[in-house]
Amino acid sequence: xxxxxxxxxxxxxxxxxxxxxxxxxxxxxxxxxxxxxxxxxxxxxxxxxxxxxxxxxxxxxxxxxxxxxxxxxxxxxxxxxxxxxxxxxxxxxxxxxxxxxxxxxxxxxxxxxxxxxx
Numbered sequence: 695x696x697x698x699x700x701x702x703x704x705x706x707x708x709x710x711x712x713x714x715x716x717x718x719x720x721x722x723x724x725x726x727x728x729x730x731x732x733x734x735x736x737x738x739x740x741x742x743x744x745x746x747x748x749x750x751x752x753x754x755x756x757x758x759x760x761x762x763x764x765x766x767x768x769x770x771x772x773x774x775x776x777x778x779x780x781x782x783x784x785x786x787x788x789x790x791x792x793x794x795x796x797x798x799x800x801x802x803x804x805x806x807x808x809x810x811x812x
Contacts, residue, residue, distance in 0.1 A: 699727040704811040706738060706789075713799050714738050714791075716809055729756065729790055738791035740809050746781035747788055749773050755793035759801060760785040766806045770796055 701717035701724050719725045720742040729739055730751035741747070747758060752775050760769040760782040769782050772793050789807070796802075 699724055701739070702811060704740075704809050706740070707808040707810055708799070708801065708805050713801075714795075716740055718742065718809060718811065728752075735790070735792040738789060738795065741788045741790070743786065744788040745783060745785045746779050747773070747790065748778045749775045750778075757791045757793055757796040759789040759796065759807075761787040761789060761807060764806065765808060767801065767803050770801065770803055 701719055704716045704718055706713045706716040715737050717737050717739045719728060719739060725741055725744065728741065728747070729735060731753070733753045735754065735756065745760075749756065755772055755774045758771050758773055758779065759767050762768050762784050763786040765787060768784055771779065773779055
């Protein structure tokens with residue numbers, strides 16, 4: 695019997711504005727699980743201690759932001775399913791959301807995010 699992975703939850707904040715509710719992957723189990731098997735992404739995922747991602751098992755394109763230790767966005771890209779992204783050595787966190795989300799939020803390199811845990 696397979697157990698469901700339970701992410702920690704919170705709110706994603708940028709420039710004093712709440713952008714979205716948030717799932718947080720901060721254990722080896724939740725980081726490993728990520729968005730695998732998702733056909734659509736309703737809640738963005740923040741992955742702690744992460745420098746690169748892949749989209750094997752993810753069934754939709756995603757927006758990916760790489761964040762440094764201060765949670766400043768250092769790289770943004772969109773990745774299709776079945777791809778491996780190049781590592782971003784300065785990254786400490788990776789934020790994943792459904793494709794087009796970052797454009798809707800106006801999220802760009804240089805923005806500083808905050809994950810307020812619930």
